[in-house]
Amino acid sequence: ARKRDGKNGAQLYDRVILDETRERAEMESDIEVAIAASWFEAHFQPIVDIKTGTPAGFEALMRMRHPRKGLLSPAGIVSVAEETGTIAQIGTLILEDALANLARVSRLPGMGDAYVAVNFSPLQFEPGLPMRLAALLARYEIQPQRLVVEITEAVLLHDNPEIRNVLNEIQQFGCRIALDDFGTGYSSLSYMSRFPVDIVKIDQSFVRSLTEQTDEIGRKNRMLVEGISAISHKMNCKVVAEGVETEEQRLLLQGMGIDFAQGYLFSKPRGISDILDMFSADEPIARSLAS
Numbered sequence: 001a002r003k004r005d006g007k008n009g010a011q012l013y014d015r016v017i018l019d020e021t022r023e024r025a026e027m028e029s030d031i032e033v034a035i036a037a038s039w040f041e042a043h044f045q046p047i048v049d050i051k052t053g054t055p056a057g058f059e060a061l062m063r064m065r066h067p068r069k070g071l072l073s074p075a076g077i078v079s080v081a082e083e084t085g086t087i088a089q090i091g092t093l094i095l096e097d098a099l100a101n102l103a104r105v106s107r108l109p110g111m112g113d114a115y116v117a118v119n120f121s122p123l124q125f126e127p128g129l130p131m132r133l134a135a136l137l138a139r140y141e142i143q144p145q146r147l148v149v150e151i152t153e154a155v156l157l158h159d160n161p162e163i164r165n166v167l168n169e170i171q172q173f174g175c176r177i178a179l180d181d182f183g184t185g186y187s188s189l190s191y192m193s194r195f196p197v198d199i200v201k202i203d204q205s206f207v208r209s210l211t212e213q214t215d216e217i218g219r220k221n222r223m224l225v226e227g228i229s230a231i232s233h234k235m236n237c238k239v240v241a242e243g244v245e246t247e248e249q250r251l252l253l254q255g256m257g258i259d260f261a262q263g264y265l266f267s268k269p270r271g272i273s274d275i276l277d278m279f280s281a282d283e284p285i286a287r288s289l290a291s
C-alpha cells in the first residue's frame with residue numbers, strides 16, 4: 001500500500017492495512033483449524049535424472065486442502081506459520097505424510113530406491129529432531145538414505161552450533177542434506193564448507209536466467225551455473241536444477257554437468273493418487289518423464 005496525501009488517500013491506506021490485518025488473522029485461524037482437521041497434505045514432484053528423465057526421487061510440497069478456498073500453496077502459509085510457531089507441527093504432519101506415501105510409491109515397479117525430499121523450517125531444528133526422524137523412518141520402514149532434508153539459508157544464517165550439531169547427527173544417521181534455493185542467499189558458497197551438504201539445488205531464478213535477457217547476460221549466467229555445478233561436484237555434492245520448464249533449459253543444464261532436474265517440463269507437483277497412477281502404468285515410458 002502506498003501512502004498518499006489527502007483524506008481519501010489516508011482512508012484508502014487505512015483500509016488496506018485493515019484488510020491485510022484481517023487476512024493475516026484469517027490465515028492464522030485457518031492454520032489452527034487445518035492442523036486439527038487434517039487439511040494439510042504433501043504433494044509430490046518428481047526429481048529426475050537429467051539425461052534419462054527417470055525419477056530418482058520426489059520433493060514433498062505442502063498443500064492445505066481448504067474446504068471453501070480449495071487447494072492452497074505454501075506461499076502465504078509458511079511465513080505466518082513461522083511467526084506463530086505452528087510450522088513445527090505442520091512440518092511434522094508433512095513429513096509423516098511424505099514418508100507414508102513414499103512407502104506406497106516404493107511398491108511401484110522400479111521405485112524401490114526412490115527418495116523423498118522434505119522442506120524443513122529453522123524452527124524444526126531442535127535437539128530432539130534426529131531421534132524423532134529415526135523413529136519415523138523405523139515406523140515406515142524406510143532406510144535413512146531415502147530421506148533428504150531440504151534446508152534454506154534461513155536455517156544456516158546465524159551459524160548456530162546447535163543447528164550444526166543437529167544437521168551433523170542427521171547426516172551421520174544416513175539421511176542426506178540438500179541446500180535449497182542455492183545461489184540466492186547472502187553467502188551460499190560459504191555454507192558448503194561450514195555445514196554438511198550432500199545435494200545442491202540451484203534456484204529456479206538461475207535456470208530462468210540461462211535463456212532470458214540479452215545474449216551477454218545469458219552467457220554470463222550460463223558460466224555462473226556451470227561454475228556452481230563444478231564447485232558442487234568438487235565438494236562431493238550432487239546437483240539438482242529447480243524450475244526446469246523447457247527442453248532448451250534441460251539441454252543447457254545437461255551440458256553443464258547438472259545431475260538431476262525438477263520442473264514443469266517433467267511434472268508439476270501432484271497429489272499422491274495421481275503419482276501412483278502416473279507410475280503404475282506397465283509401459284516403461286511412464287517412468288521416463290523426459291519423453
Ligand code: C2E
Pocket residue numbers: 045060061062073074075078087091094119120121150180181204242243244245262263264265268269
Ligand atoms: P522450494 O522448496 O524451492 O520448492 C520448489 C517450488 O517451485 C514449489 O513451489 C514448486 O511447485 C515450484 N516449481 C516446481 N517446478 C517449477 C517450474 O517448473 N516452474 C515454476 N515456476 N515453479 C516450479 P511451492 O509448492 O509453491 O512451494 C514454495 C515454497 O514453499 C518451497 O520452495 C518451500 O520453500 C516452501 N515449502 C513447501 N512445502 C514446505 C513444507 O512442507 N515446509 C516448509 N517449511 N516449507 C515448505
Ligand code: MG
Pocket residue numbers: 059119150180
Ligand atoms: Mg525445497
Ligand code: MG
Pocket residue numbers: 180181182201203204242
Ligand atoms: Mg527451491
Ligand code: MG
Pocket residue numbers: 181
Ligand atoms: Mg524456493
